[in-house]
Amino acid sequence: MTTLAEYLKERRDQEWRAELRKKLKGKERTNIPRVKMPEVDPNERVKFQNVEVNLGLSIEQAQREASRCMDCVNPTCIEGCPVQINIPEFVKNIERGEYGQAASNLKLTSALPAVCGRVCPQEKQCEEQCFYTLKLKKEPVAIGYLERFAADWERESGSVSVPECATKNGIKVAAIGSGPSSLSFAGDMIKLGYDVTVFEALHEIGGVLKYGIPEFRLPNATVDEELENLKQMGVKFETNFIVGRTASFDDLEKEGYKGFFVGSGAGLPRFMNIPGENYNGILSSNEYLTRVNLMGAADDKFDTPVLRGKNVAVIGGGNTAMDSVRTAKRLGAERSIIVYRRSRVEMPARVEEVKHAEEEGIEFMNLANPVEYFADENGRVNRMRVQYMELGEPDASGRRRPVPIEGSEKDIDVDLVIVAVGVSPNPLIPACLPDLKVSRWGTIEVGDNMQSSIPVIFAGGDIVRGGATVILAMGDGRNAAQSMHEYLSK
Amino acid sequence: MNRIVEKEFFSENVVKLVVEAPKIAKARKPGNFIILRVSKEGERIPLTIASADEDKGTITLIAQKVGVSTEKLAKMEVGDSLHDLVGPLGKATEIHKVGTILACGGGVGVAPLLPIVEGYKKAGNRVISVLAARSKDLIILEDEIRKWSDEVIVMTDDGSYGKKGLVTQGAEEIINREKIDECIAIGPAIMMKFTALLTKKYNIPTQASLNSIMVDGTGMCGACRVTVGGKTKFTCVDGPEFDAHQIDFDEMLMRLGGYSEEEKKAYEEFMNRLNLQA
Ligand SMILES: Cc1cc2nc3c(=O)[nH]c(=O)nc-3n(C[C@H](O)[C@H](O)[C@H](O)COP(=O)(O)OP(=O)(O)OC[C@H]3O[C@@H](n4cnc5c(N)ncnc54)[C@H](O)[C@@H]3O)c2cc1C
Ligand SMILES: Cc1cc2nc3c(=O)[nH]c(=O)nc-3n(C[C@H](O)[C@H](O)[C@H](O)COP(=O)(O)OP(=O)(O)OC[C@H]3O[C@@H](n4cnc5c(N)ncnc54)[C@H](O)[C@@H]3O)c2cc1C
Ligand code: SF4
Numbered sequence: 188m189t190t191l192a193e194y195l196k197e198r199r200d201q202e203w204r205a206e207l208r209k210k211l212k213g214k215e216r217t218n219i220p221r222v223k224m225p226e227v228d229p230n231e232r233v234k235f236q237n238v239e240v241n242l243g244l245s246i247e248q249a250q251r252e253a254s255r256c257m258d259c260v261n262p263t264c265i266e267g268c269p270v271q272i273n274i275p276e277f278v279k280n281i282e283r284g285e286y287g288q289a290a291s292n293l294k295l296t297s298a299l300p301a302v303c304g305r306v307c308p309q310e311k312q313c314e315e316q317c318f319y320t321l322k323l324k325k326e327p328v329a330i331g332y333l334e335r336f337a338a339d340w341e342r343e344s345g346s347v348s349v350p351e352c353a354t355k356n357g358i359k360v361a362a363i364g365s366g367p368s369s370l371s372f373a374g375d376m377i378k379l380g381y382d383v384t385v386f387e388a389l390h391e392i393g394g395v396l397k398y399g400i401p402e403f404r405l406p407n408a409t410v411d412e413e414l415e416n417l418k419q420m421g422v423k424f425e426t427n428f429i430v431g432r433t434a435s436f437d438d439l440e441k442e443g444y445k446g447f448f449v450g451s452g453a454g455l456p457r458f459m460n461i462p463g464e465n466y467n468g469i470l471s472s473n474e475y476l477t478r479v480n481l482m483g484a485a486d487d488k489f490d491t492p493v494l495r496g497k498n499v500a501v502i503g504g505g506n507t508a509m510d511s512v513r514t515a516k517r518l519g520a521e522r523s524i525i526v527y528r529r530s531r532v533e534m535p536a537r538v539e540e541v542k543h544a545e546e547e548g549i550e551f552m553n554l555a556n557p558v559e560y561f562a563d564e565n566g567r568v569n570r571m572r573v574q575y576m577e578l579g580e581p582d583a584s585g586r587r588r589p590v591p592i593e594g595s596e597k598d599i600d601v602d603l604v605i606v607a608v609g610v611s612p613n614p615l616i617p618a619c620l621p622d623l624k625v626s627r628w629g630t631i632e633v634g635d636n637m638q639s640s641i642p643v644i645f646a647g648g649d650i651v652r653g654g655a656t657v658i659l660a661m662g663d664g665r666n667a668a669q670s671m672h673e674y675l676s677k
Numbered sequence: 678m679n680r681i682v683e684k685e686f687f688s689e690n691v692v693k694l695v696v697e698a699p700k701i702a703k704a705r706k707p708g709n710f711i712i713l714r715v716s717k718e719g720e721r722i723p724l725t726i727a728s729a730d731e732d733k734g735t736i737t738l739i740a741q742k743v744g745v746s747t748e749k750l751a752k753m754e755v756g757d758s759l760h761d762l763v764g765p766l767g768k769a770t771e772i773h774k775v776g777t778i779l780a781c782g783g784g785v786g787v788a789p790l791l792p793i794v795e796g797y798k799k800a801g802n803r804v805i806s807v808l809a810a811r812s813k814d815l816i817i818l819e820d821e822i823r824k825w826s827d828e829v830i831v832m833t834d835d836g837s838y839g840k841k842g843l844v845t846q847g848a849e850e851i852i853n854r855e856k857i858d859e860c861i862a863i864g865p866a867i868m869m870k871f872t873a874l875l876t877k878k879y880n881i882p883t884q885a886s887l888n889s890i891m892v893d894g895t896g897m898c899g900a901c902r903v904t905v906g907g908k909t910k911f912t913c914v915d916g917p918e919f920d921a922h923q924i925d926f927d928e929m930l931m932r933l934g935g936y937s938e939e940e941k942k943a944y945e946e947f948m949n950r951l952n953l954q955a
């Protein structure tokens with residue numbers, strides 16, 4: 188067994204990389220300014236729900252950005268990536284013009300690079316640990332943009348390589364849910380020769396990637412193309428199938444399934460339980476985004492309705508809140524406001540989304556929290572009472588705890604409120620498996636190998652972590668595939 | 678694919694569809710529902726499983742035309758397939774032997790009532806059913822309900838069939854006549870509200886099955902939330918049946934109107950388009 192460090196060194200010592208390093212002096216590299224992502228003009232893009240904001244880098248931009256990377260002896264960026272993508276290797280492949288190679292490098296560890304390049308919170312992961320950030324106090328190499336570039340280039344070139352699969356071993360395994368954790372599990376298991384079926388409760392594959400994250404950030408077509416890849420490798424998909432209801436685990440075991448991966452996500456919306464919260468026009472971000480993204484409600488061709496508001500308030504400061512508030516703007520809101528109980532710096536949303544939101548004219552009401560809603564005679568919300576907060580001592584999350592300021596209440600006019608204050612684990616699977624160990628918060632308990640208290644059941648993604656990220660979910664799926672393979676090979 | 682194998686109109690606005698769904702036919706229990714989409718552009722609409730035939734692998738749905746989606750559904754023909762069908766959803770009715778059951782069904786609410794009446798009868802209860810509708814042609818499934826009831830009373834608002842009057846009048850008559858151990862009410866929210874008020878007066882434990890607005894039906898969106906006993910519940914996963922005396926029916930009625938403007942507009946546009954085509 189080689190260690191990761193040894194492997195990385197071996198890769199770094201390849202002749203082409205050594206050559207490439209000599210092409211430019213360190214100073215020449217560090218003097219190049221970080222690339223700016225070409226974007227659709229804010230005034231234009233707010234008119235369309237399905238126009239992607241980021242246009243992607245041109246070949247020239249990508250190569251120039253790639254040449255900023257120092258190909259460090261000790262590539263700290265990799266430590267910031269939850270799945271340890273060999274970042275300098277793929278970046279250097281872009282620099283030398285081997286884009287297909289770069290895409291292959293990514294696919295060694297990430298099942299959906301076109302997705303991660305777009306939605307990873309890079310500023311808190313790989314890019315935060317980049318030499319530029321740590322040592323030079325300069326803007327990091329745009330690893331996320333480059334990742335997206337390589338994945339998109341491969342797809343657009345039409346030469347997507349279908350990874351080789353081992354000879355079929357005929358062993359049936361199931362993935363429950365079709366979010367990123369299950370998809371990466373399925374991708375790895377099919378490569379190992381298993382007969383893989385993914386079961387999904389909804390009518391579309393992709394989990395949050397489809398029903399949650401809007402098209403202006405992650406086009407459904409991009410997700411679908413990555414899914415096509417899995418289908419070609421032989422993964423089977425069953426939509427409209429709720430494991431535990433349409434069929435039980437016992438039923439599936441009788442059908443011959445030998446191993447299960449539960450990636451059922453954290454889909455349950457939380458509300459705040461404050462007076463008036465059940466008035467019409469107050470909905471969870473899940474409902475709002477599902478109507479628009481999964482059900483096509485913004486498009487007249489589709490039957491599902493969506494409420495449009497003039498004054499829309501979105502409660503929360505995460506990606507979900509940002510996606511909702513920008514969706515509201517695109518659906519015609521005059522005012523689209525983020526109401527968040529902490530300050531700007533504590534917002535958990537990706538930095539780029541906050542920047543985009545700002546450019547699109549989203550208002551930010553920080554250090555404020557709703558305490559009550561009021562409605563007209565039809566029960567439609569028309570006013571919201573907010574209370575202002577100040578920051579106190581740090582709490583368990585290390586962020587300063589917001590403390591209400593007595594007597595600071597203020598009313599604002601709203602006709603649509605989206606509540607995006609977090610989600611809880613989906614209780615469906617735990618509810619039908621009494622022997623399955625779950626935590627106090629309802630997440631499934633697993634060991635380091637992602638195995639649950641029931642040996643044939645593995646789990647990962649948000650059902651294990653609570654609300655997390657796409658890349659962490661994918662990492663879990665891969666880890667679980669490896670462990671299940673070992674378990675089933677015994 | 679979920680093919681329609683049988684179709685029958687009970688009245689101009691109420692249609693019965695028998696649909697292939699072998700797994701659901703096997704897994705379903707009284708009180709469960711499904712969610713379907715007629716087409717790719719369709720809404721996800723919840724409908725109760727009125728009955729199922731495990732051997733044939735079919736389930737029976739009964740839908741009342743009230744808007745675009747149910748209109749489209751009623752236009753589907755034998756041999757057509759539904760675009761999507763998922764289930765069984767919701768908690769099953771907890772059926773045991775309690776003695777005498779009063780089952781009240783209003784309008785198309787009789788459809789979800791049927792499997793419950795059947796279940797209670799099979800569990801050895803005495804079942805008295807009250808079926809109510811605006812007029813004679815809106816009374817559905819009378820024979821099927823009779824099959825599983827010891828007694829059936831029919832009430833119509835206009836007196837065109839059975840007795841003239843509301844469901845509550847029929848129910849109160851029975852309550853005054855003999856001891857009722859439990860009541861179940863399914864129908865329009867307003868009917869359930871008044872039935873609940875009546876049985877509360879007589880201290881009869883009562884269940885109501887709610888038809889909240891839904892999207893996913895799996896607890897993911899919260900569109901279906903209702904207040905029961907002062908707490909917010911999700912109809913699709915915590916229900917659809919709840920203790921009727923604890924339900925905030927006024928809030929429920931208000932929430933049913935949550936999309937009424939959008940629905941009305943969509944319905945008018947849909948009907949206009951149909952008229953243009955005709
Ligand atoms: C609006 C929004 C924006 C986000 N933005 C970002 C971002 O920018 N970057 C980022 O990294 N992360 C983001 N996240 C978080 C990220 O999407 C999640 O962490 C990730 O999707 C979790 O993946 P998962 O595999 O656990 O499953 P999920 O994506 O949650 O999917 C679970 C799937 O399982 C299905 N399911 C559940 N129970 C069953 C059952 N019994 N049978 C069959 N199917 C079942 C569900 O229908 C669902 O489709 C965002 C989340 C949301 C909601
Ligand atoms: C658990 C459950 C079981 C049901 N069982 C049956 C049944 O067996 N037979 C039957 O005819 N109907 C049943 N319904 C109601 C049925 O789902 C609605 O009538 C249907 O969705 C209306 O769609 P539409 O587009 O035709 O009408 P719309 O134009 O959308 O709405 C017309 C009316 O229906 C109500 N409605 C709208 N959308 C929904 C929705 N998603 N869920 C519930 N009500 C809605 C609205 O309040 C409105 O008043 C059930 C509902 C639930 C929640
Ligand atoms: S997967 Fe995410 S964290 Fe890892 S390198 Fe790519 S963008 Fe960075």
Ligand code: SF4
Nearest residue numbers: 256257259264317318
């Ligand atoms: S730390 Fe930054 S500069 Fe160094 S290898 Fe990684 S991306 Fe390149």
Ligand code: FES
Nearest residue numbers: 894896898899913
């Ligand atoms: S229908 Fe979405 S939570 Fe019940």
